[in-house]
Amino acid sequence: MPSSRQQGRQESAGTGGIARSIGTIKAINGSNITLTPDTGSEINVAVEGDTRILRVAPGEKNLKNATPIQLQELQVGDRILVGGKPLADAKSVAASSVVAIKRSDVEARQQRDREDWQKRGIGGVVQAVDSSNGSVAVSVSGFTGSKTVKIQTAKDTVIRRYASDSVKFDDAKLSTLQEIKPGDQLRARGDRPPDGSELKAEEIVSGTFRNVVGTISSIDASTGNVSVQDLLTKKTVPVKITSESQLRKLPLPIAQRIAVRLKGGPAAGEGDAVANDSRPAGSAGGDIGMGGGTRSGGSPDFQQMLGRMPAATIADLQKGDAVMIVSTEGTASDSGTVVTLLSGVEPILQAAPNASQASMLTPWSLSAPAADIANQ
Numbered sequence: 001m002p003s004s005r006q007q008g009r010q011e012s013a014g015t016g017g018i019a020r021s022i023g024t025i026k027a028i029n030g031s032n033i034t035l036t037p038d039t040g041s042e043i044n045v046a047v048e049g050d051t052r053i054l055r056v057a058p059g060e061k062n063l064k065n066a067t068p069i070q071l072q073e074l075q076v077g078d079r080i081l082v083g084g085k086p087l088a089d090a091k092s093v094a095a096s097s098v099v100a101i102k103r104s105d106v107e108a109r110q111q112r113d114r115e116d117w118q119k120r121g122i123g124g125v126v127q128a129v130d131s132s133n134g135s136v137a138v139s140v141s142g143f144t145g146s147k148t149v150k151i152q153t154a155k156d157t158v159i160r161r162y163a164s165d166s167v168k169f170d171d172a173k174l175s176t177l178q179e180i181k182p183g184d185q186l187r188a189r190g191d192r193p194p195d196g197s198e199l200k201a202e203e204i205v206s207g208t209f210r211n212v213v214g215t216i217s218s219i220d221a222s223t224g225n226v227s228v229q230d231l232l233t234k235k236t237v238p239v240k241i242t243s244e245s246q247l248r249k250l251p252l253p254i255a256q257r258i259a260v261r262l263k264g265g266p267a268a269g270e271g272d273a274v275a276n277d278s279r280p281a282g283s284a285g286g287d288i289g290m291g292g293g294t295r296s297g298g299s300p301d302f303q304q305m306l307g308r309m310p311a312a313t314i315a316d317l318q319k320g321d322a323v324m325i326v327s328t329e330g331t332a333s334d335s336g337t338v339v340t341l342l343s344g345v346e347p348i349l350q351a352a353p354n355a356s357q358a359s360m361l362t363p364w365s366l367s368a369p370a371a372d373i374a375n376q
Contacts, residue, residue, distance in 0.1 A: 019086045019093055025078045031071065033098075035082060044092040045082050047071050052097045058109045063099065077103035116189060122149060122199055123187035126206070129180050136177070136204075138186055150198040151188045153177060162207025168244055172205050180206045185326070210336055212237050212325040213349065221314045225335065228323060231349065238335040239327045241314050245337070249312040250344035259351035312343060322346045 023037035033045040047053070053074070054066040074080070084095040124140035127148060134153040139146050153159070161175030180186065186206040192199045217236055218227040224241040241247070250258075317323075322345050330336030 018083055018096070020081065020083050021093065022081045023079070025074060025076050025080060027076060028071075028074060033074070033080075033082075033095075035080065041091070043082070045080075045084070045098070046087075046092060046094045047098065048094060051084075051095045054097070054099045056099060056101060058101055058106055066099065069100070074098075074100060075103060079103070079106065117187070120191065121187055121189040122151075122192070123185065124149065126180060126182050126184040126186050128182060129177065131177055134177060136180060136186060136188075138188075147196075149196065151186070151201050151204065152198060153201050153204065157201045158203045160203070160205045162205065162209075169205070172207075175206070180204075181208075183208070185209050208329060209339065210237075210327050210329050212239065212323075212327060214323065216317060216319050216321045216323060219314070219317055219319060224314060226314075226317070226338075228325065239325060239330075239338050240335045241338045241341065245339065245341060247312040247314070247316075247338075247341045248306055248309040248343070249316060250309055250342055250348075252344065252347070254309075255344055255347040259347035262348065262351040306342065309342075312341075317343060322349050324348075 021035060021037045021040075021043055023035045023043075025033055026036045026042065027034040031047045033047060035043045035045050037043060051071075053069050053071060054063060055069045055073070056063065056066045060066070079101040081099040082093055082095050083097040083099075084093040086093055122138070122140060124138040124146075127137040127139050129136050134157075136151040136153070138149050138151055140149050159175050159177060159180075160172035161179055162169075163171040163173055184206045185208075186204060188199055188201040188204045190200045190202040212228050212230055213232065214228045214230040214237070216226060217229045220226075226239050226241060228237045228239065229235075230237050321343050324342045324345050325338055326340045327336035327338050
């Protein structure tokens with residue numbers, strides 16, 4: 001049953017009252033906007049001379065800081081909330097107000113979020129959850145082994161959960177601490193003490209994924225279907241690569257340096273440069289051959305380094321290639337979808353034959369869902 005408020009909206013819309021629609025601008029032709037709403041079919045928005053058009057920043061909860069703009073300032077890809085009178089064809093609205101979040105503002109915010117995730121973020125596998133004190137114990141893998149970090153939440157910590165039917169980080173949904181369970185992959189950002197033993201989380205995102213480490217036994221580039229012989233289970237694991245999958249190729253010199261670290265020592269000629277690199281994460285440049293993958297204080301961060309590796313395509317993969325994969329769980333009738341695939345890892349697997357380094361991969365794209373327009 002719809003609420004009384006929903007009933008009121010439906011009735012007012014049906015009798016010529018104000019209708020509201022949120023979506024993305026598909027096209028602009030003169031004073032007409034084609035809106036692709038979040039639900040339902042396309043809407044033609046007629047902007048008239050007295051239509052109020054406002055611009056708000058991502059994350060704003062009201063219109064207090066909104067700025068008036070002109071129709072000409074709107075662009076394809078902008079998010080808008082339209083209020084107005086439905087027209088007789090039921091496919092058009094005469095707009096009385098348009099509230100916009102510019103696509104460029106969303107992209108700028110997401111870039112800042114990615115940089116902050118890199119600078120103050122940490123990721124790993126959940127070991128235990130203590131709901132009584134709001135903490136999560138996470139095993140974090142690095143070049144020199146694993147350590148346990150306590151993720152401490154507070155009442156204002158934003159917790160999100162990866163959508164089970166999507167590999168996109170932006171599709172993560174608001175969640176609770178109770179939904180996090182041992183074995184999940186988790187990434188959090190916040191402040192940490194110098195020893196790095198604890199993180200006071202401002203934001204957490206978690207999900208249930210599958211780690212696959214092994215060699216490609218078959219590949220079909222036309223369908224995206226790949227079979228991998230898993231080194232741990234000795235079983236063939238089918239996965240599917242889609243347009244949303246992130247594929248990276250690890251250059252041989254870097255793979256060899258990582259292998260040396262996994263065996264307990266710094267790569268030749270690199271130790272001091274790596275250990276003393278205290279630039280903020282995401283800054284230009286880097287230590288010798290490591291792609292700048294270091295944290296302030298000198299501990300190399302695999303995820304930061306991975307983000308700087310060359311992108312790959314399914315056409316670059318061949319039967320017999322060694323790969324590390326994070327995928328969705330999949331079902332008995334459906335292959336898991338690849339979230340992250342890293343090739344060129346033969347030296348790493350030789351240095352860590354038990355494949356424990358699979359947890360160094362995480363599925364996050366290091367951004368955050370863009371805040372949408374408050375429905376005023």
